[in-house]
Amino acid sequence: NAGVTQTPKFRVLKTGQSMTLLCAQDMNHEYMYWYRQDPGMGLRLIHYSVGEGTTAKGEVPDGYNVSRLKKQNFLLGLESAAPSQTSVYFCASSSISTSLGGKGQPQHFGDGTRLSIL
Amino acid sequence: GQQVMQIPQYQHVQEGEDFTTYCNSSTTLSNIQWYKQRPGGHPVFLIQLVKSGEVKKQKRLTFQFGEAKKNSSLHITATQTTDVGTYFCAPRAAGNKLTFGGGTRVLVKP
Numbered sequence: 001n002a003g004v005t006q007t008p009k010f011r012v013l014k015t016g017q018s019m020t021l022l023c024a025q026d027m028n029h030e031y032m033y034w035y036r037q038d039p040g041m042g043l044r045l046i047h048y049s050v051g052e053g054t055t056a057k058g059e060v061p062d063g064y065n066v067s068r069l070k071k072q073n074f075l076l077g078l079e080s081a082a083p084s085q086t087s088v089y090f091c092a093s094s095s096i097s098t099s100l101g102g103k104g105q106p107q108h109f110g111d112g113t114r115l116s117i118l
Numbered sequence: 119g120q121q122v123m124q125i126p127q128y129q130h131v132q133e134g135e136d137f138t139t140y141c142n143s144s145t146t147l148s149n150i151q152w153y154k155q156r157p158g159g160h161p162v163f164l165i166q167l168v169k170s171g172e173v174k175k176q177k178r179l180t181f182q183f184g185e186a187k188k189n190s191s192l193h194i195t196a197t198q199t200t201d202v203g204t205y206f207c208a209p210r211a212a213g214n215k216l217t218f219g220g221g222t223r224v225l226v227k228p
Contacts, residue, residue, distance in 0.1 A: 048213065108166075
């Protein structure tokens with residue numbers, strides 16, 4: 001199994017350009033997530049999806065849009081790239097938490113996309 | 119989301135020594151997950167803690183959840199070069215969302 005696959009792995013954009021990052025998972029997971037990680041920092045949640053056709057805002061959603069038309073794919077779009085969006089973007093997926101007692105499911109991460117905006 | 123602070127931010131360890139990294143919250147957590155990220159890599163799930171006072175071990179790694187469920191710790195014994203990386207704690211929220219701490223970056227001196 002490939003797990004979580006992100007494309008592209010690297011990209012350089014000019015300010016104002018648009019692009020779409022693709023995330024694909026083959027584990028039949030319901031939940032998918034997009035994070036950004038800036039140098040020396042933790043991961044911040046941009047948007048997430050709890051199922052096909054549904055999306056929700058995370059901690060830092062401004063300047064990004066997402067779509068989940070198919071269960072296995074989660075797309076992250078930058079409509080007008082800004083230098084502040086230079087970061088490493090990680091996609092993750094997880095299965096539904098079905099057990100009681102607050103137990104969650106681990107998230108499985110892709111290898112990341114290194115995005116630089118000039 | 120629930121905010122957590124991880125200390126220390128950096129940990130320089132002599133190979134073979136032990137160390138502990140801490141994850142602290144001002145609010146009670148339902149559960150907490152720990153992840154490891156190698157340099158240039160992606161986060162990888164290590165463990166999940168759910169119960170008050172819970173202790174779990176993975177070889178040389180010992181994870182603990184505080185009695186009040188407001189803090190957690192990771193203790194590594196006999197540090198090896200393979201332990202290099204950043205360790206993140208991440209409390210879980212609804213929808214299986216996670217709030218990642220800032221991480222503890224571990225450097226091992228041979």
